[in-house]
Amino acid sequence: MSVVSGVTVTVPATTANLGPGFDCIGAALKLYNEFKFTRLEEGGLTIHVTGTEAERVQTDESNLLYQAFVKFYQHIEQTPPTVKIEIKLGVPLARGLGSSATAIVGGLVAANQLEGTTLSQAQVMELAIAMEGHPDNVVPALLGGCRLAATSGAAWEICDVPWHKDVVPVVAIPNFELSTSEARGVLPTEVSRADAIFNTAHLGLLLRGLETGNGQWLKTALQDKLHQPYRKALIPGYDALNIAAVSAGAYGMVISGAGPTLLALADKLHSEAVEAAMLAAWQEEGITAEVRSLSLDTQGAKSF
Ligand SMILES: Nc1ncnc2c1ncn2[C@@H]1O[C@H](COP(=O)(O)OP(=O)(O)OP(=O)(O)O)[C@@H](O)[C@H]1O
Numbered sequence: 009m010s011v012v013s014g015v016t017v018t019v020p021a022t023t024a025n026l027g028p029g030f031d032c033i034g035a036a037l038k039l040y041n042e043f044k045f046t047r048l049e050e051g052g053l054t055i056h057v058t059g060t061e062a063e064r065v066q067t068d069e070s071n072l073l074y075q076a077f078v079k080f081y082q083h084i085e086q087t088p089p090t091v092k093i094e095i096k097l098g099v100p101l102a103r104g105l106g107s108s109a110t111a112i113v114g115g116l117v118a119a120n121q122l123e124g125t126t127l128s129q130a131q132v133m134e135l136a137i138a139m140e141g142h143p144d145n146v147v148p149a150l151l152g153g154c155r156l157a158a159t160s161g162a163a164w165e166i167c168d169v170p171w172h173k174d175v176v177p178v179v180a181i182p183n184f185e186l187s188t189s190e191a192r193g194v195l196p197t198e199v200s201r202a203d204a205i206f207n208t209a210h211l212g213l214l215l216r217g218l219e220t221g222n223g224q225w226l227k228t229a230l231q232d233k234l235h236q237p238y239r240k241a242l243i244p245g246y247d248a249l250n251i252a253a254v255s256a257g258a259y260g261m262v263i264s265g266a267g268p269t270l271l272a273l274a275d276k277l278h279s280e281a282v283e284a285a286m287l288a289a290w291q292e293e294g295i296t297a298e299v300r301s302l303s304l305d306t307q308g309a310k311s312f
């Protein structure tokens with residue numbers, strides 16, 4: 009294929025960890041960022057951002073989307089072309105919904121398309137994982153669906169995790185940010201054998217619970233001892249929202265990614281009541297939030 013003059017890429021938001029699957033499982037959601045790249049014959053890099061919180065995105069070479077774009081060209085040992093980038097933000101920044109993964113995947117996919125799909129999807133994925141440092145957001149952002157990633161050292165095995173149609177993700181997105189680096193900074197470097205066994209068992213149960221929609225399994229499975237006990241203090245209202253969500257009929261509630269968004273899983277009969285209960289609980293804490301049920305994106309990054 010030949011090089012092209014421009015490309016638009018859409019990339020879905022993602023919710024990572026799902027409780028016990030720290031750094032290895034994530035699901036793509038129907039909420040998107042759109043990135044349009046146009047080659048320029050003259051002038052320098054131009055980045056234009058629209059959407060909520062647009063002013064918070066860097067518009068120079070430090071922009072993460074652009075850095076991923078450059079990373080692609082470094083990998084193929086070529087000089088990146090000068091481009092105009094137009095960003096339409098739909099995914100809130102630093103909220104635990106994989107905004108950084110949308111930028112990394114968007115920049116890599118756009119560059120690959122501009123160069124006539126020089127790299128395979130697996131090669132793009134490897135570059136994205138290396139940039140993000142863990143696979144649980146970038147893999148579902150690229151491929152869609154719910155994905156489990158495991159490595160033998162050199163390469164990654166990616167497993168499609170079946171998600172029962174009656175299991176609804178409800179996201180409660182507060183109006184404050186929590187950077188992933190801050191939320192990783194509070195984690196211990198070592199964990200006990202008991203906690204490792206706890207999470208191993210619960211992640212196994214979660215996979216079966218998501219596949220079957222078995223509510224009893226999901227209630228038990230959505231527990232974690234590796235990250236949430238340390239992070240919940242960074243999220244005001246965590247305990248109140250957990251009680252509210254479960255009282256309204258959710259199977260359970262977890263931190264979405266590194267937070268501060270909180271994710272409840274519920275069946276279709278209870279999802280609206282869970283939305284209302286989580287919103288009210290945050291309002292009682294004096295925190296403005298947007299709470300909504302989202303469905304799973306199954307397509308991942310798309311270019312046109
Ligand atoms: N559309 C974008 N364009 C450029 N940079 C972005 C974009 N979206 C996010 N970023 C960069 O990523 C940072 C947020 O990354 P961070 O890992 O802290 O949060 P997140 O990816 O939203 O959450 P999580 O990884 O927990 O799901 C932003 O501060 C910004 O620097």
Ligand SMILES: N[C@@H](CCO)C(=O)O
Binds near residue numbers: 192
């Ligand atoms: N697994 C990551 C997701 C956020 O990037 C974490 O929880 O830190």
